[in-house]
Amino acid sequence: MDLRMLGTTFLLALREIRRHVLRSFLTTLGIIIGVAAVVTMVTLGNAATRSVEQSISNLGANLLTVRPGQGFGRGGGSFAPPFGLDDVATVRQQIGGVLHVAPQTSAAVIAVHEAQNWSTTVAGTTNDYFASSSLELESGRLFTEEEESAGKSVCVIGATITTNLFKQLDPLGRSLRLRDISCVVVGVLKKRGQAGFGPDQDDQVVMPIKAVMRRLTGRQDVGSFQVAVDKRFETKNVSAAITALLRERRNVAPGTDDNFNIFDAKQLSDTLAGTTRTMTTLLGAVAAVSLLVGGIGIMNIMLVSVTERTREIGIRLAIGALRREVLLQFLVEAITLSCLGGLIGLLVAFAATMGLAPLMRMSFEFDGSINLIAFGFSAAIGVVFGYFPARRAASMNPIDALRHE
Amino acid sequence: MTESASTPLIELRGITKVFGTGAAAFQALRGVDLDIHEREFVAVMGASGSGKSTMMNILGCLDTPTSGSYRFRGFNVERLDQDERALLRRRYLGFVFQGFNLLARTTALENVELPLVYRGDTAVKRRERAMAALDQVGLAPWHDHTPGELSGGQQQRVAIARAIVTEPQVLLADEPTGNLDSERSVEIMELLSGLNRDRGMTVLMVTHEPDMAAFASTIVKFRDGQIASREAR
Ligand SMILES: Nc1ncnc2c1ncn2[C@@H]1O[C@H](COP(=O)(O)OP(=O)(O)OP(=O)(O)O)[C@@H](O)[C@H]1O
Numbered sequence: 001m002d003l004r005m006l007g008t009t010f011l012l013a014l015r016e017i018r019r020h021v022l023r024s025f026l027t028t029l030g031i032i033i034g035v036a037a038v039v040t041m042v043t044l045g046n047a048a049t050r051s052v053e054q055s056i057s058n059l060g061a062n063l064l065t066v067r068p069g070q071g072f073g074r075g076g077g078s079f080a081p082p083f084g085l086d087d088v089a090t091v092r093q094q095i096g097g098v099l100h101v102a103p104q105t106s107a108a109v110i111a112v113h114e115a116q117n118w119s120t121t122v123a124g125t126t127n128d129y130f131a132s133s134s135l136e137l138e139s140g141r142l143f144t145e146e147e148e149s150a151g152k153s154v155c156v157i158g159a160t161i162t163t164n165l166f167k168q169l170d171p172l173g174r175s176l177r178l179r180d181i182s183c184v185v186v187g188v189l190k191k192r193g194q195a196g197f198g199p200d201q202d203d204q205v206v207m208p209i210k211a212v213m214r215r216l217t218g219r220q221d222v223g224s225f226q227v228a229v230d231k232r233f234e235t236k237n238v239s240a241a242i243t244a245l246l247r248e249r250r251n252v253a254p255g256t257d258d259n260f261n262i263f264d265a266k267q268l269s270d271t272l273a274g275t276t277r278t279m280t281t282l283l284g285a286v287a288a289v290s291l292l293v294g295g296i297g298i299m300n301i302m303l304v305s306v307t308e309r310t311r312e313i314g315i316r317l318a319i320g321a322l323r324r325e326v327l328l329q330f331l332v333e334a335i336t337l338s339c340l341g342g343l344i345g346l347l348v349a350f351a352a353t354m355g356l357a358p359l360m361r362m363s364f365e366f367d368g369s370i371n372l373i374a375f376g377f378s379a380a381i382g383v384v385f386g387y388f389p390a391r392r393a394a395s396m397n398p399i400d401a402l403r404h405e
Numbered sequence: 406m407t408e409s410a411s412t413p414l415i416e417l418r419g420i421t422k423v424f425g426t427g428a429a430a431f432q433a434l435r436g437v438d439l440d441i442h443e444r445e446f447v448a449v450m451g452a453s454g455s456g457k458s459t460m461m462n463i464l465g466c467l468d469t470p471t472s473g474s475y476r477f478r479g480f481n482v483e484r485l486d487q488d489e490r491a492l493l494r495r496r497y498l499g500f501v502f503q504g505f506n507l508l509a510r511t512t513a514l515e516n517v518e519l520p521l522v523y524r525g526d527t528a529v530k531r532r533e534r535a536m537a538a539l540d541q542v543g544l545a546p547w548h549d550h551t552p553g554e555l556s557g558g559q560q561q562r563v564a565i566a567r568a569i570v571t572e573p574q575v576l577l578a579d580e581p582t583g584n585l586d587s588e589r590s591v592e593i594m595e596l597l598s599g600l601n602r603d604r605g606m607t608v609l610m611v612t613h614e615p616d617m618a619a620f621a622s623t624i625v626k627f628r629d630g631q632i633a634s635r636e637a638r
Pocket residue numbers: 403424425431433451452453454455456457458459460503
């Protein structure tokens with residue numbers, strides 16, 4: 001077939017598309033919907049997974065939190081002795097792969113500065129806490145060694161405290177009152193934003209733990225402690241080592257349950273990421289179904305028009321068209337419609353993700369492979385169901401094609 | 406009048422056609438022998454259901470006989486494959502269907518242009534020739550109407566224009582005036598006999614009307630799937 005014939009065939013195909021506006025539109029629509037649904041859902045699903053992973057890593061992906069008592073939700077039937085600073089020191093000394101160990105004891109307080117007051121939490125801890133929670137200073141400084149060991153009444157405050165108590169003022173060097181003690185602000189933390197869950201780390205007053213123990217809680221026990229694990233170590237192994245050490249120190253008899261629990265953010269992160277990934281898969285499956293439904297829609301349209309098309313093929317054959325000329329025309333037509341639909345579908349999906357991602361507070365990434373898969377699949381359906389009925393019709397005697405009902 | 410001694414353009418020998426199988430089988434043609442020479446103008450007559458259209462379809466290489474041999478310009482048509490038969494139709498044959506078989510939603514002009522498209526004519530030439538053919542059947546003013554916007558008679562004339570636009574060597578017309586009033590019918594018959602006389606186009610035409618058959622040089626009568634008589638006028 002020479003080049004001019006090819007051009008003519010192409011023109012014929014485009015003419016047929018224009019002539020059957022509704023049919024062409026419905027075919028294209030099926031593909032648009034299928035492609036747009038799959039691409040949008042999968043892209044948003046991936047974005048959700050990433051955003052969950054992101055907020056968990058904000059929380060500290062290599063962080064273990066050790067608390068007395070049995071884990072979440074398990075009723076603490078028997079008494080669980082609290083931890084002391086000696087437990088914290090021992091963990092720091094004896095466990096390998098530990099970067100920081102930060103004890104924490106907290107109390108609910110009302111912080112007052114001049115006429116302003118704000119209900120918040122005071123966290124008694126050490127400088128290790130800032131490192132393990134990756135909290136950074138906006139201004140000022142952390143605690144000095146002397147302040148820590150002597151339990152001086154100084155504090156580092158979160159961004160929320162700054163805005164609510166000090167308004168426009170620079171808090172550094174000013175005092176705020178917590179119950180009946182007065183405490184000098186030495187540092188201000190950078191705003192972190194909600195970490196997804198857990199306490200709001202912007203809304204706290206951090207003091208040396210000894211100061212809190214002596215002057216606010218009046219007790220010597222440590223509510224919990226955080227262990228930051230070196231990235232080169234597995235949190236699971238470190239957690240197991242701490243468990244063994246603490247069981248020994250707390251005289252837990254072999255075979256009985258721990259009377260403390262270790263919360264591993266990494267494991268939670270893995271679980272959650274796994275869950276969102278499952279969700280993505282699920283969404284993808286739903287989307288794949290819509291792609292399939294779209295595909296069936298296309299098949300339907302193509303098969304409904306097969307009688308008309310068969311007659312058309314009969315006419316073309318009768319007036320001297322070769323089989324391959326007719327087939328090329330139908331192929332070009334099917335490819336044009338499918339690709340057009342696929343491209344529009346991709347554009348719709350892009351627009352939809354652009355519009356939806358900010359609403360869902362997610363950033364998305366263009367995922368080439370899913371675009372390609374969706375496009376390829378729908379285009380294949382369009383081509384197969386546009387082309388194969390034509391192929392059958394073209395192999396008939398012209399007169400049989402003309403008589404087709 | 407005796408047959409000319411040269412080899413016939415069309416030679417049918419013992420053509421049969423059976424539709425369906427088993428108990429539902431129906432024999433539409435029961436051994437048709439027919440010779441048609443170049444430049445003949447043949448009218449085929451016969452009762453409805455006697456097999457005229459069936460034979461025309463076979464002659465037009467649109468359908469294959471159940472048995473028998475069909476030689477066209479010396480080719481054994483039954484030995485040709487689909488594409489070779491398509492090329493034969495494209496080069497030598499023009500066909501007017503009893504049911505017109507125009508492309509829907511396609512203008513008269515585009516319908517008439519179609520055979521030229523497959524012959525690879527340029528767009529300009531196609532348009533020119535198609536307009537001329539439409540003019541010959543008196544439909545030039547209707548060239549941009551689709552079949553849905555044309556009357557039965559007008560559609561029939563588009564079908565005729567499409568068959569003659571390639572100036573085929575053989576025109577096979579199945580009741581080309583079936584939907585036309587007598588005045589129009591005579592016009593079409595004059596057009597066909599003009600093409601036959603001036604261009605040497607061989608014409609085979611099915612008709613029920615003796616007035617139309619009167620334009621032909623030979624009349625073939627069909628009865629029950631067989632040729633009952635063949636007479637020259
Ligand atoms: N595709 C088919 N399947 C079954 N039977 C058919 C088919 N085509 C034609 N026939 C039968 O073959 C016989 C001859 O049909 P044909 O169309 O050749 O008649 P005809 O002489 O052209 O009639 P008319 O003058 O009405 O057009 C008819 O009885 C018809 O029912």
